[in-house]
Amino acid sequence: MLIVMDRTAGREDVERVVLAVERLGLKAHPIPGEVRTAIGVTGNRGAIDPAALENLPRVLEVIKVSHPYKLVSREFQPEDTVVSVGGVPVGGRKIAVMAGPCAVESLEMTVAIARAVKERGADLLRGGAFKPRTSPYSFQGLGEEGLEILAEARQLTGLPVVTEVLDTAHVPLVAKWADCLQVGARNMQNFELLKAVGRAGKPVLLKRGMAATLEELLLAAEYVMSEGNPDVILCERGIRTFSDFTRNTLDLAIIPAVERLSHLPILVDPSHGTGKRNKVIPMSRASIAAGADGIAVEVHVRPEEALSDGPQALTPDLFSELMAQLPAIAAAVGRSM
Amino acid sequence: MLIVMDRTAGREDVERVVLAVERLGLKAHPIPGEVRTAIGVTGNRGAIDPAALENLPRVLEVIKVSHPYKLVSREFQPEDTVVSVGGVPVGGRKIAVMAGPCAVESLEMTVAIARAVKERGADLLRGGAFKPRTSPYSFQGLGEEGLEILAEARQLTGLPVVTEVLDTAHVPLVAKWADCLQVGARNMQNFELLKAVGRAGKPVLLKRGMAATLEELLLAAEYVMSEGNPDVILCERGIRTFSDFTRNTLDLAIIPAVERLSHLPILVDPSHGTGKRNKVIPMSRASIAAGADGIAVEVHVRPEEALSDGPQALTPDLFSELMAQLPAIAAAVGRSM
Amino acid sequence: MLIVMDRTAGREDVERVVLAVERLGLKAHPIPGEVRTAIGVTGNRGAIDPAALENLPRVLEVIKVSHPYKLVSREFQPEDTVVSVGGVPVGGRKIAVMAGPCAVESLEMTVAIARAVKERGADLLRGGAFKPRTSPYSFQGLGEEGLEILAEARQLTGLPVVTEVLDTAHVPLVAKWADCLQVGARNMQNFELLKAVGRAGKPVLLKRGMAATLEELLLAAEYVMSEGNPDVILCERGIRTFSDFTRNTLDLAIIPAVERLSHLPILVDPSHGTGKRNKVIPMSRASIAAGADGIAVEVHVRPEEALSDGPQALTPDLFSELMAQLPAIAAAVGRSM
Amino acid sequence: MLIVMDRTAGREDVERVVLAVERLGLKAHPIPGEVRTAIGVTGNRGAIDPAALENLPRVLEVIKVSHPYKLVSREFQPEDTVVSVGGVPVGGRKIAVMAGPCAVESLEMTVAIARAVKERGADLLRGGAFKPRTSPYSFQGLGEEGLEILAEARQLTGLPVVTEVLDTAHVPLVAKWADCLQVGARNMQNFELLKAVGRAGKPVLLKRGMAATLEELLLAAEYVMSEGNPDVILCERGIRTFSDFTRNTLDLAIIPAVERLSHLPILVDPSHGTGKRNKVIPMSRASIAAGADGIAVEVHVRPEEALSDGPQALTPDLFSELMAQLPAIAAAVGRSM
Numbered sequence A, B, C, D: 001m002l003i004v005m006d007r008t009a010g011r012e013d014v015e016r017v018v019l020a021v022e023r024l025g026l027k028a029h030p031i032p033g034e035v036r037t038a039i040g041v042t043g044n045r046g047a048i049d050p051a052a053l054e055n056l057p058r059v060l061e062v063i064k065v066s067h068p069y070k071l072v073s074r075e076f077q078p079e080d081t082v083v084s085v086g087g088v089p090v091g092g093r094k095i096a097v098m099a100g101p102c103a104v105e106s107l108e109m110t111v112a113i114a115r116a117v118k119e120r121g122a123d124l125l126r127g128g129a130f131k132p133r134t135s136p137y138s139f140q141g142l143g144e145e146g147l148e149i150l151a152e153a154r155q156l157t158g159l160p161v162v163t164e165v166l167d168t169a170h171v172p173l174v175a176k177w178a179d180c181l182q183v184g185a186r187n188m189q190n191f192e193l194l195k196a197v198g199r200a201g202k203p204v205l206l207k208r209g210m211a212a213t214l215e216e217l218l219l220a221a222e223y224v225m226s227e228g229n230p231d232v233i234l235c236e237r238g239i240r241t242f243s244d245f246t247r248n249t250l251d252l253a254i255i256p257a258v259e260r261l262s263h264l265p266i267l268v269d270p271s272h273g274t275g276k277r278n279k280v281i282p283m284s285r286a287s288i289a290a291g292a293d294g295i296a297v298e299v300h301v302r303p304e305e306a307l308s309d310g311p312q313a314l315t316p317d318l319f320s321e322l323m324a325q326l327p328a329i330a331a332a333v334g335r336s337m
Helices: A011-023 A105-117 A144-157 A169-176 A191-198 A216-227 A254-261 A270-274 A277-290 A318-331 B011-023 B107-120 B142-156 B168-178 B193-196 B215-224 B256-260 B269-273 B278-292 B316-331 C011-021 C108-118 C144-156 C166-176 C189-196 C213-226 C253-263 C268-274 C277-290 C316-332 D011-023 D109-121 D143-155 D168-177 D190-198 D214-226 D255-263 D268-275 D277-290 D318-330
Strands: A002-005 A026-033 A037-042 A059-065 A081-083 A089-090 A096-100 A124-126 A161-164 A181-182 A203-207 A232-236 A266-268 A294-296 B001-006 B027-031 B038-040 B059-063 B083-085 B089-090 B096-101 B123-127 B161-164 B180-183 B204-207 B232-236 B266-268 B296-299 C003-004 C028-032 C037-042 C059-063 C083-085 C088-090 C094-098 C124-126 C160-165 C180-183 C206-207 C232-236 C267-268 C294-298 D002-005 D028-031 D035-043 D059-063 D081-087 D088-089 D096-100 D124-126 D161-164 D178-183 D204-207 D232-236 D266-268 D294-298
Touching: A002 A011, A011 A026, A011 A037, A026 C028, A026 C037, A037 C028, A037 C037, A081 A232, A089 A096, A089 C268, A096 A105, A096 A144, A096 A318, A105 A124, A105 A144, A105 A318, A105 B001, A144 A161, A144 A169, A161 A169, A169 A181, A169 A191, A169 B168, A169 B316, A181 A191, A191 A203, A216 A232, A216 A254, A232 A254, A254 A266, A254 D277, A266 A277, A270 A277, A270 A294, A270 B278, A277 D255, A277 D277, A318 C088, A318 D318, B001 B011, B011 B027, B011 B038, B011 B232, B027 D028, B027 D035, B038 B180, B038 D028, B038 D035, B083 B232, B089 B096, B096 B107, B096 B316, B096 C294, B096 D190, B107 B123, B107 B142, B107 B316, B123 B142, B142 B161, B142 B168, B161 C267, B168 B180, B168 B193, B168 D124, B180 B193, B193 B204, B193 B215, B204 B215, B215 B232, B215 B256, B256 B266, B256 B278, B256 C277, B266 B278, B269 B278, B269 B296, B278 B296, B278 B316, B278 C253, B278 C277, B316 C316, C003 C011, C011 C028, C011 C037, C037 C180, C083 C232, C088 C094, C094 C108, C094 C316, C108 C124, C108 C144, C108 C316, C124 C144, C144 C166, C166 C180, C166 C189, C166 D168, C189 C206, C189 C213, C206 C213, C206 D081, C213 C232, C232 C253, C253 C267, C253 C277, C267 C277, C268 C277, C268 C294, C277 C294, C277 C316, D002 D011, D011 D028, D011 D035, D059 D318, D081 D232, D088 D096, D096 D109, D096 D318, D109 D124, D109 D143, D109 D318, D124 D143, D143 D161, D143 D168, D161 D168, D168 D178, D168 D190, D178 D190, D190 D214, D214 D232, D214 D255, D255 D266, D255 D277, D266 D277, D268 D277, D268 D294, D277 D294, D277 D318
Parallel strands: A096 A124, A096 A294, A124 A161, A161 A181, A181 A203, A203 A232, A232 A266, A266 A294, B096 B123, B096 B296, B123 B161, B161 B180, B180 B204, B204 B232, B232 B266, B266 B296, C094 C124, C094 C294, C124 C160, C160 C180, C180 C206, C206 C232, C232 C267, C267 C294, D096 D124, D096 D294, D124 D161, D161 D178, D178 D204, D204 D232, D232 D266, D266 D294
Antiparallel strands: A002 A037, A002 A059, A026 A037, A081 A089, B001 B038, B001 B059, B027 B038, B083 B089, C003 C037, C003 C059, C028 C037, C083 C088, D002 D035, D002 D059, D028 D035, D081 D088
């Protein structure tokens, strides 16, 4: 932590701050500059609120220096984490492609989609049994029946299943059926849920919240890891900005930023990240080119009939087109499909 | 819904859209204009995804018209809702002041703060027993012990208690002790929690999420109301923007916007909304001047020792100053304290 | 400036940074902490780019400490600046009310509006002769004819005139006719224009850009002041965010933030700040309650016929209502009208 | 335009709106729905402010339908525009790479950089002679001397020159020396400057403003085109959001969005778009993968000594690395280098 004093601060102002720092059990290091004095603070092992001292007289600003995450950081573990989702590695040299419907609607439809994406090269099946919907009057998902359908589709296709969990009460149930538990953007800071999936014994796909900073995303992953679960996959799915030609703004620079700070793998979801079918393919390509470890895309055999998010789902034909384009991009960045 | 056709759309393009609309059981009303044709769509009682038709040939744009909320809307109920929190009305002529510590730390401290705010005119006691913290290494609250402490403080001061609930599993417990259940900003779209508090039989204080639009806030309230709970109080607590001199950006224009669209009362939380003690008093005044039904502020007898959010808490002296300034503002807008 | 080293940085990494700092003519102060070393940097009088050293090995982060503004800062001048606009003080105890049409459309209309606002208590007349319009096909203003009309309205009502200048080439012309030159939000970082109005010998009303931080706003004012013009009035007019029920999001907490950092007065423009007539009165009240030195509002005698921004303009009746409500708010914060 | 009436609107409310529409010379088309009536408005050739009717009784909302741009739109010109910058095509099959220093500092340095980027395959030389700087105390550029240096570098390397123009007064001078005039992000809505470069007879590189919507960017281009200049190149350089690990947030989905709406070419500037050297290469790859027509990157032979934006400039070695990676990405999207 660094405390910056006002230009007009005198010796006794600095001493008052030094005393306050020491009273917190920390060490103060005054640094007198040309125009003002700053005071470095060391000795804080955990997280001290940066603002805790900023109301003392003649304190201009308090600047946080230490980052409160640990287990997720590359300083702590230099080598990349590779998460195994039902045997499929996420985070290694091979790009992981997760595909499937937004919501599970019926066995027939789900199996048809699973087969379609499997044939075209998908590695993992995604699909929602419990759906977080903005309106209480929208389709809320099939619940346990949806989980059974996903398991059936896995058996028929061999694709491991990734599905969302919305509430701590559902964690055991979802963990029983799924290969990977998804925590959605709206729940990224549902800390009880993060703790619960941290104890569930299954890998976790953690989506970035619409207003989450990188530090908050990493701390959400730290919640999962601090409960003993090392298998966390991050996922960029767009942030909320004023920009209005897509539903969200995909913040792809988070890919190299995560790579620098953390050992965890990161995927991109261009379907929710854009909300527009015609932008999914270009942004999938861009994600892999930026260094993502994979993508999660929505595919539906009849998007116009989908009960949820139809307009952003790819048709099987468009998914074929995507899968035809990605290998060359992957190769260009030293990855394979 | 309104479907806008491309300038180059011919008769058969328009007919294709009309047919697609009718297949959904809706009625299409083509409106030929100077340069392009638009097609009005009526007959949709519920929520149709605006984008569902936008991938048809020569469709330029699909514009949503109906709003999917109902119970929360002023169209549905013209007169203002007044929520009674343990006997204290929120939403009527009288401004409601909710004050207390961010987190409940001990019985002694909580009672001291409750007495301090009661003496200075607060109507309701706020304080967290379950705390949502960005880092897993920060103080997470006292849990049930904290709820008992709040109940004790209520008995000693007569102030009804508002406290946050983080997880569906805690709802019965919190509802047993508290007069009003708070759903925090990070959980505004935790839909399972919204349903659970909708069935808990206690008023709900619903905080706006950091990236939530007004429509999403109203739909979150609709979740609570659609479970049978009419007693919802909205709360603006700042949105996340690039603006960096406060922790969040208080979006006070939401007050007249809510008043126009909904019958529900709305409070403002200038403590979390700014994150800076020195901005709490001016923004509290601004909130009341803009027409808010009350404020929720953090007060601590020794803010520098608080385990959570100390730097934004007012001291009792500053709270006195605030309570001395508000009545004149309230009177200027036809309200009382 | 503070340079934070990686946890794994060794002695030679720190020494390399110290050397690089000294090569820039600055002084380095290493501060060894529990888990990592930070290096304070002093001796920089001007602005050094914070990032200049962040690509050296094992540097985790470089944090800027000094603020590059000087003349605008309260450290430099503790007492409030009061700007005289044609004899009307802005920034003192008295609240300044600036009112008028968005664009000057005709002599008759402008005089009618000027009289209407003068009668109801306005202090200054605002109105655009040169209009910045998003579309090239929108009304662009009357230019010099508009300036003459404003001068005529001033003569008939005694109200000093504030009007926008869009281009360096127009500065002498606008300065000849107006009492105060407005630099609009879109030009807040048009640095050549800032320098030109800094030499024009007239007060400047500087509007915050839609994406401007507080530091950028203060540095834009510093451009004007560094050319020798001390008479700068800041103006908050809303920032661009995802929030969509108003045209912009008024960031009222900037009022106490400016008061803390700068001696310059600050107004609020709730007309552009909300873009909605029905939100102008509540947000005007909120602005004064938050401590603003005045407001700038659009008034039109027939808003539905206005060539520019009609829907946000108040009618004379609504302006009367506003002027009836403000004195009590002003009194509540120790100001007068 | 579509006017949506309140649920409670009666026949006379609808008739009042119809009358108001007709009084504006437009045609009204009432569409009675299940729960409310909407009124389509046709006949508006130019831009009518969407809000112009929203204060009439029982009007719930007014929705804009027509887009006010024309010359820039793909509806108007279906085939792609290819702009020739000193003989180098921008917008065709070949990817354009623009590289050079942020600011021109000296003849020797500029020629060294120009040679370095030419050898490594750059197509165009970029560099600032007039620099927009946030602080008045930062280096403001060499002005005309800088333009002469750029021209000298062009002569020695054959690279056409792109350089920024800050003020209408400089347009003739810059147009005399440069092959392409850049309008920077801060000036995207400096409409007088847009008109001036529209008359300068040279191609224009128009950077998106930090808070600009796509519609505003296209309308800024429309200003240039409506003065008779068809040679406009758009450039994404990041928008301002809360996301804080890069200086700006690159909004790459604008690439397919522009492609859908406009025939103009679009480049990406990953140097300003991220502000971090270590993110320039991944985001350059992502830009080409998303379909951009080229990139503009900062290169400096000694970035640590650069007078402006050094830390985001690539070294020649890093630029070599980038140029080695791009061809495979370009090939994957059917383009060449």
